[in-house]
Amino acid sequence: MLKVNDINVYYGAIHAIKGVSFEVNAGEVVTLIGANGAGKSTILNTVCGLLHSRTGSIEFLGKPLGGTPAHKIVEQGMAHVPEGRRIFLQMTVEENLEMGAYTQPRSTIDPNLERVYDQFPRLKERRKQIAGTLSGGEQQMLAMGRGLMSSPKLLMLDEPSMGLAPILVEQIFDIIRRLHEKGTTILLVEQNAQMALSVADRGYVLETGKIVATGTGQELLRNAAVKKAYLGG
C-alpha cells in the first residue's frame, strides 16, 4: 500500500532523514519507533506531502507521490493524525470532524459521523462543545476521529499516546487494536515502544534518521538492542 524507497530529507543544511526505506501492506499495523528527534515525524510529514524528500521515492497505492501537495494526497486516501493532535481548538467537535471529511462527498458525512461517534461515544456527547475545552485524551480521540472521517485507506498516527495518563494510553491503544481488527491499515509512530510493538504486526527502529532494526512486533520486543535502548533494559 505504501512504499518508501531510500528517501533523504533535509531541513536546510540539516540532513534529518538518511536513506530510509520501509513499506506498509494493506491491513497491517506497522510502527516506527525511536527516541525524540530520531526523525519519526519528519518521515510522516514527508509521506503526507507537507515536506518533500530530496532524493528517493514514495509510492502510495501503486502511484508515485513525488511533489504532490499534501491536500491532494488526502484525496487519494491517506489520513495523517499529526503530533500534538493539532485539532482546531476554536471550532466545535462536530466542525472538526466535518473538516476531516473535507474531501469527501456530502452524502458520506452523516454515515461517517455515525461511525466515528460509535467508535468514540465521548465525542458524541460533546459534539457541540468547542474543541479547546476538551481534555487531552478527548482531544486525541477527536484527532483520531477526524482522521477517520475521510474513510482513509491508510491512517498515520504520530505519537497518539503523547502526554496522556497511562489509563488513557491504554484506551488509545485499544482503539488502535479495534481499528486493526476491522482491517484499517495503520502506520503508527511512537516513543512508547512497548505499547507500539505490542499492537504492531511489524516495526522499524529509527535512530538519528536511519533505520537500524526491523522485524515483527514480537521479534523487536525480544531484540536485545531494542530492549536496552527503548524498553528500559
Added chain:
Amino acid sequence: MSFLNNVITGISLGSIYAIIALGYTMVYGIAKMLNFAHGDVIMVGAYVCFFAMGSFNLPPVVGVLLAVVVCTVLGMVIERLAYKPLRAAPSLAVLITAIGVSYLLQNSAQILWGAATKTFRPIVEGSLTLVPGQLSVSYVAILSVVCCVVVMVGLTLFTGQTKMGKAMRACSEDKGAAQLMGIDVNATISMTFAIGSALAALAGVLMCSAYPVLSPTTGSMPGIRAFTAAVFGGIGSVPGALLGGILLGVIETFGKAYISTDLSDAVVFAVLIIVLLVRPAGLMGKYVPEKV
C-alpha cells in the same frame, strides 16, 4: 438635535470603516499579514465606479458591480504576485512589500488618472427628513449602514455555516493541519483576498459617495483608520471589526464636533492606545499566548 446628527454621522461613517476593517481582519486572520495596500484598493474601486458612471454613463448599480469585480481580481492578483512568493519569509519582509504595493497602486493611479482630485457623483442622492429643518439622514448614510449589516450577516453565515467558510476558519487556526484535512490553503488565502477586496470596493464607493472627493491618495487615511478599527476591535475577529469600526466612526465624529476638527485623528489614536493598554488584544480579540 446636533447630538443625534452626530450619532447618525458617526454610525454611518463607522459602518464604512467596519466594512474596510473586515477586509483587514479577514486577511490578517488567514494570511497573518497586515495588508497595507488594502486602503488603496478602496481608491481603485472608487475610480472604477467614477469612470463607469461618469465616462460611460452606466447606472450606479453597474458602477458598483464593476468596482467590486475589478477589485476582487486586483486583490487576488496582488496576493498571487506580491505576497504568495513570501509565504515563508519573515513578517517584516511581507510588511515592507505591502507598503510597496500600496505606493505602487497610488502611483499607478496617478499616472493613469492624474493627481488632480475629482468630484465623485454619489451613487444615491438626497436625504430622508426625520424632523423638518433639524434632523435628516442622507440616503448614502442609510445605505452604508444597510450594507454593513448585510455584509456582517453574510460573513457570519458564510464562516459559520458553509464548508468553504469553515475551511477558512480552519486555515486561520492551523494551516498545516488544514492541509492534512485536504484543504487547499493557497486557494483559501486567495479567496480571502478576493472577499476582502470586494468589500474594499464597496466601501470605496460608499465613502466617496459620502465625502465626494477622489484622488490617488483617497484610500490611505480611511485605510489607516480602518486598520485602527480592526486593532481596536481585536484583529482577526469579525465582530471586533464591526464594533471597532462603528466606535471609531462615532469617536471621530464626536472628536470633530466637540473637541477639534484638526485633532480628531489624535483623539482616535489616544482612545486606541488607552484601549490597548487595558486590553492588549483589542475589545473582542482573544489574547493568545505564544505557543512554546
